[in-house]
Amino acid sequence: MDARRDQMESKRRENGNNQQEHGQDEPLKGTFASVLMLGAFIAVSWIGVFLLFLNRS
Amino acid sequence: MIQVHKTTDSKLSLSHILVAYAALTIGGICGMLQGLVRGGVIELPYGIGYYQVLTAHGVLMALVFTTFFIIGFLYAGMVRTTGPLLPTVNKIAWVGFLMMTVGTVLGVIMVLLNKATVLYTFYAPMKASPWFYVALVLIVVGSWCALVAIVSQFRYWKRTHKGKISPLFAFMAASTMILWFIATLGVAATVLLQFIPWSFGWVDTINVMISRTLFWYFGHPLVYFWxxxxxxxxxxxxxxxxxxxxxxxxxxxxxxxxxxxxxxxxxxxxxxxxxxxxxxxxxxxxxxxxxxxxxxxxxxxxxxxxxxxxxxxxxxxxxxxxxxxxPYGDVRFLAPFVGMLLFIPAGAGGIINASNQMNAVVHNTLFVTGHFHLTVATTVALTFFGVTYWLIPHLTGRTFTKKLNRMGIWVTIIWAIGMVIMSAAMHIVGLFGAPRRTAYTTYNDHPVALEWLTYERVMAISGVLLFIAIILLVISIVMMLRAPKGEEEFPIAEVNAAAGQTPAVLDKWWIWIIILAVLIVFAYTMPFIDLINSGPGSKGWVTW
Known part of the structure; x- marks a missing residue:
């Protein structure tokens, strides 16, 4: 059982190293947050001018 | 590393880039002047018209600077990724450059003579000298030579590398020129079939709606050509x-x-x-x-x-x-990066412009001017400035020095501040209803129009800031041409090893061009049938 746990641990470490080699394998949390903020900015701008349209019509 | 400088290919690219910056300089002077006039700060001397300066600004910046820079840059990248241009391709490219340059000079002369004060959209029924339209034909046909050159070079690479996916840069360069060709078919059609016969007096009237529709068939993909x-x-x-x-x-x-x-x-x-x-x-x-x-x-x-x-x-x-x-301390990264950041509000503005109801709020106001000063004059221009700092040294066998880097950072900062202030003022005052393409006026001191003045003065001040950036940029270019000799790389990144293999279908043009052709026929056939039967047409007007 311990041997199997060691093997899994060693595999996890190896994966970790590979992830550092290929940065893309890292979870892109910052990218996800950035595109969400970008989308929110676009939506807020659009809604703002739409409200202006409603207000003037 | 292959030495590219002193080859005819490098001279070809460099010639394009230098004409582009000559256009930017003259266009920049015109931009500053029009900002100062619009803000009521100065009046133009010697009978020079506001709309004349506005036409020169639009044509030189939006059409000449961009087209020359893009083509010069794409040639350099094709050489880097597919090898030296084939001798025939090189000859065609030079013919295109000469045609575009002659067209530009002719067009500028017509504008300076006040024979073509029709703004860069040259909307009918405003009628310029026929030689202005001939100049446009020369520029467009010259740019088609660049299309033939780049696509021929791309196809040669494909023929000699059977079964391989093309270099990403070469694929993108060919896409850009194919887009340009499809777009310019519209402007070629309206200029050759409508404007030239009408302006030479061979026909009396012009179908205004068809000319405008053909212009915008070209005008929107023009944005994507940038x-x-x-x-x-x-x-x-x-x-x-x-x-x-x-x-x-x-x-x-x-x-x-x-x-x-x-x-x-x-x-x-x-x-x-x-x-x-x-x-x-x-x-x-x-x-x-x-x-x-x-x-x-x-x-x-x-x-x-x-x-x-x-x-x-x-x-x-x-x-x-x-x-x-x-690496924010490196202008070659900083300038495109700042352009990228400012593309976020630019994109948001574009979505507003394209929405039917909101277009009613912003149409023909300074909001639209603010939008394209963020897209083309900030995002695109800053990216091109960043490229210039390594491309000219690369093409001339010079080095990119620390001093050049410092100059470039100043150019980027001043340009970005100038454009942010100018565009913000334009967006805000546009939402208040201030029209675009209008010389200084207070509309008989109407209180609404007087409220716009503060914003228009802010635009004038930022125009001066932008001109200072152009002066620094021109000094940088002179410094680059005299920098110490050496080698500067044309940087091309590798693809991440973890990314999957590119499917061959993404390298097959004909599929996508057929889809595009079907969409164009679908989207434009019925509107054109309606427009062809839309009235008697208009005679020409000289409004300036």
């Missing part, structure tokens, strides 16, 4: 600048194909307020316009991912720790 080379820099060159990798080759190609497909059959969203076009077809083209959001957001995602992957590989922690890892 943006695609900008995206080339972001996708292929910036990763190398930061020491990272291209996030995904397939994603980049797919984004370019989608831009190609969705940037052409959408021109009617520039004509939402015009009568004579069925609301149904306006609606359909607005929907197609919004599809361009998909490749735009794919590009945003790919950029963030490239930066984050690089930052994490350097040990960045936290959600946004990777932002601190980027």
């Amino acid at each position: 943006l695609l080379p900008t995206y080339v820099v972001w996708y292929v060159i910036l990763p190398k600048m930061i020491g990272g990798k291209i996030f995904s080759d397939s994603m980049a190609r797919l984004a370019f194909i989608l831009f190609l497909i969705f940037s052409v059959p959408v021109g009617l969203h520039h004509q939402l307020m015009e009568p004579g076009i069925s609301p149904t077809w306006k609606y359909i083209q607005v929907v197609l316009t919004f599809l361009v959001v998909v490749p735009s957001l794919m590009t945003a995602f790919a950029m963030f991912a490239t930066f984050e992957s690089y930052g994490r590989s350097k040990g960045a922690k936290g959600l946004f720790g990777w932002i601190r890892m980027l």
Whole structure:
């Protein structure tokens, strides 16, 4: 059982190293947050001018 | 490394870049002057007209600077990724350059003589000297030589590398020129079939609506002709600048194909307020316009991912720790990066412009001017400035020095501040209703118009700031041409090893061009049938 746990641990470490080699394998949390903020900015701008349209019509 | 300087290919690219910056300088002087006039700060001497200066500014900046820079840059990248231009290709390219240059000189002479004060959109029924339209033909046909040159070089590479996926830069360069060709068919049709016969007096009238529709068939993809080379820099060159990798080759190609497909059959969203076009077809083209959001957001995602992957590989922690890892001290990265950031509000403004109801709020106001000063004059221009700082040394066998870098950072900062202030003022005062393309006026001291004046003066001040940046840029170019001899690399990034293999279908043009042709026929056939039967046409007017 311990041997199997060691093997899994060693595999996890190896994966970790590979992830550092290929940065893309890292979870892109910052990218996800950035595109969400970008989308929110676009939506807020659009809604703002739409409200202006409603207000003037 | 292959030495490219002193070859006819490098001279070809350099010639394009230098004409582009000559146009930027003259266009920049015109821009500053028109800002000062509009803000009521100065009056133009010697009978020079505001609209004359405005025409020169628009034509030189939007058409000449961009087209020459793009073609020069793409040639250099083709040489870097596919090898020296074939002798025939090189000859065709030089013929194109000469035609474009003669066309530019002729067009500028007509504007300076006040024979073509029709603004860069040259809307009928304003009628310029026929030689202005001949100048446009020379510029467009010259640019088609660049299309033939780049596509021929691309096809030669494909023939000699059977079964291989083309270099990403070469694929993107060919996409850009194919987009340009399809777009310029519209402007060629209106100039050759309508404006030239009408302006020479061979026919009495012109169908105004058809000419405007053909212009915007060209005018919207023109925006993507500016943006695609900008995206080339972001996708292929910036990763190398930061020491990272291209996030995904397939994603980049797919984004370019989608831009190609969705940037052409959408021109009617520039004509939402015009009568004579069925609301149904306006609606359909607005929907197609919004599809361009998909490749735009794919590009945003790919950029963030490239930066984050690089930052994490350097040990960045936290959600946004990777932002601190980027090389902000290098103008070759900083200028395109600032352009990229300012593309976020630019894109948001574009979605507002293209929405039918909101177009009613902003149509023909300074909001629209603010929008394209963020897109082409900030995002595109700053990206091209960043490229210039390594491209001219690369082409001339010079080195990029620390002093040049410092100058470039100043240019970037001043340009970005100037454009942010100017565009913000334009967006705000546009929402208050201030019209675009209008000389200084207080409308008999109407209180609403008087409220606009403060913003217009802010625009004038920022115009001066931008001119200072242009002076620094011109000094930088002279310094680059005299910099110490050496080798400067044309940076091309590699694709991330973890990215999947590119499917061959993304390298097959004919499929995507057929889809685009079908969409164009679908989106424009019925509107044109309506427009052909839309009245007797108009005689020409000289309004200046």
